[in-house]
Structure formats: structure tokens, C-alpha cells
Amino acid sequence: MRAKGIKLDQIGYRVRLYDTRLPGFSPVHTFMGHHGAVECIQCDDNKIVSGDNEGYVCVWDQRTTSKLWESKNT
Numbered sequence: 001m002r003a004k005g006i007k008l009d010q011i012g013y014r015v016r017l018y019d020t021r022l023p024g025f026s027p028v029h030t031f032m033g034h035h036g037a038v039e040c041i042q043c044d045d046n047k048i049v050s051g052d053n054e055g056y057v058c059v060w061d062q063r064t065t066s067k068l069w070e071s072k073n074t
Contacts, residue, residue: 006062008048010038015050017062031060033067 007018013034016027036054043049047068048060055073060066 006043008041008043010041010050012037013052014038015041015048015060017048029065031058031065031067033070034058 005021015031034052036052041050
């Protein structure tokens with residue numbers, strides 16, 4: 001489920017967060033810290049989960065914009 005007013009996209013090793021309620025179309029935050037190219041992202045009202053092509057999954061807090069944890073598929 002995607003939170004209302006939120007759009008996400010990925011570019012390379014980064015996840016970008018947009019607030020569609022704001023004028024213009026520029027990211028309000030860019031989450032960096034993946035080991036490989038980001039291939040999937042999903043969010044709810046509080047967290048963003050993203051996965052990369054190196055097998056890492058990262059969980060981010062939307063409010064503090066910090067990485068909560070990461071895990072690697074072995």
C-alpha cells in the first residue's frame with residue numbers, strides 16, 4: 001500500500017521520495033546506502049522498503065529519513 005501524496009522512484013543506488021501535494025516535481029529526500037542498483041521499492045505511511053540487485057533489503061523511516069536496518073539474502 002502506498003501512502004497518499006507520496007511517489008517513489010529509484011535511480012541507480014538511490015531511492016527518491018516525492019510529495020505530490022507540493023508544487024513542482026522535485027524529490028523531498030533521496031535515500032542512499034544500497035550496495036547495488038535498486039530494483040524494487042514499497043512504502044506505507046511510515047516506512048520504505050527497498051531491494052537491490054546485490055540481494056540487500058533496506059528499511060527506511062520516512063519521518064527521520066534514516067536507514068532502520070538492512071539485510072542481505074545469502
